[in-house]
Amino acid sequence: MDAALPASRDYSLVGRDSQRAVETGLAAAEWYHTDVPRKAMKELMKREDGPAIRDTAIWLGSMVVLAGLGILLWGTVWCIPVFLAYGVLYGSASDSRWHECGHGTAFKTRWMNDAVYQIACFMIMRNPVTWRWSHARHHTDTVIVGRDPEIAVMRPPDLVRLILNVFGILDVWHAVADMLRNAAGFVSAGEKSFIPAQEQHKAVRFARIWLAIYAVVIALAVYTGSLLPLMLVGLPRLYGAWHHVLTGLLQHGGLADNVIDHRLNSRTVLMNPVSRFIYWNMNYHVEHHMFPMVPYHALPRLHAMIRHDLPAPNPSILDGYREMIPAFLRQLRNEDYYLRRELPLTAKPYREEFHGEDARAAAE
Amino acid sequence: MSDWIEACTADAIDEEDVMRFDHEGRTFAIYRSPDDEFFATDGLCTHEHIHLADGLVMDDIIECPKHNGRFNYKTGQAKGAPVCVNLKTYPVKVEAGKVLIQLAS
Secondary structure, eight states, X not given: OXXXXXXXXXXXXXXXXXXXXXXXXXXXXXXXXXXXXXXXXHHHHOOOSHHHHHHHHHHHHHHHHHHHHHHHHTTSTTHHHHHHHHHHHHHTHHHHHHHHHHHTOSOSSHHHHHHHHHHXXXXXXXXTTHHHHHHHHHHHSTTOTTTOTTOSSOSSOOXXXXXXXHTTHHHHHHHHHHHHHHHTTOOOHXXXXXXXXXXXXXXXXXXXXXXXXXXXXXXXXXXXXXXXHHHHTTTHHHHTOHHHHHHHGGGTTTSOOSOSOHHHHOOBBOOOHHHHHHHTTTTBHHHHHHOTTSOGGGHHHHHHHHGGGSOOOBSSHHHHHHHHHHHHHHHHHOTTOOOOOOOOTTSOOOOTTTSOHXXXXXXX | OOEXXXXXXXXXXXXXXXXXXXXXXXXXXXXXXXXXXXXXEESBOSSSSOBGGGSEEETTEEEOTTTOOEEETTTOOBOBTTBOSOOOEEOEEEETTEEEEEEEO
């Protein structure tokens, strides 16, 4: 497959590689799934309110407490650790809440999913309409060049962009530009490629609501002559983004593109419990992509059930970066290079007709 | 004129579950509700080409396994993004322990 690829990838959603993915059957393809008995899968997919209510109470409750402390300690050096913690809950934990509630799997009760989805979307600065549809496409065409709108690291990797985004700088820049554009009533060609026509006006409506909220916060900051309102709303998306970038890059970074087996293009990483709370178990990323219906709290059980068919997980975040960063550096010289995930002997082999000799050669 | 086709036996589907049924090149989903009633819809999600029979039945909702799109399987109504187009439903009856689906009229 790689042999037929042009030297440079075109990531535009309406460009050459998008068209090519449709023509070659990579778009909306049938993906590999590990066999799981129906009864077991039903148990795993079962919805509950309890775990997400508990986690949301901890999440939002901690934010309220930290915000109160931050206000009390504002102007002293002691507010720094408080805002660092608040920022991670605002600018990173919101990423996983946006994600899980977008799937509708966090809570059993629909309105709870929707309410947390809206709160998290606002914090992470992702339009709740646009990003619902972009994420649907991400699951249909995971890391298919020209089709997936959520490829975090394109090839060759833009390392400056990655570093800036540790502090959310480019993401927020684009998010603000998109919000202003949508609020003015404009939906881009790329957005139109994955948002159905009847949904596009909703993206505009949310952008206008958000713009009004930010206008109030900025006005409050100007009126009080203090940065404090923005430290609580808006800026934490910058100073608290690092954890969701740290974990998010591991999802697909350095792995194969243009394949239809999540074992090849996604990474499961075992993590400490604090990161797993912030990340809501999305470290089980192969499992999540293979079975998006399984709620975050059931992913460890799913992992135990199917790990015989998956590449070995990375044992830590550090281990993941130890393989990913050298892969990024090699992709600067050879963008076809990727890390090929080795399967255990108990696993069903990859479908080599979709990722054959040439792709393997690029991985070596 | 109508055609009642045998899809499966009633005990082949658990309560609050769904089963795939293929017939003459078409695919359907047969549901058994928590109230022990049977229903049938087209088998593929209207959003993308995904078999609903791999999804999750919750009360009168079927949730697509790929993007979590939701339909009321009794009426076929799409319940919101990412599904916008309703599912086609089919009459169903149970006779002598067999689930019959009416495919044409």
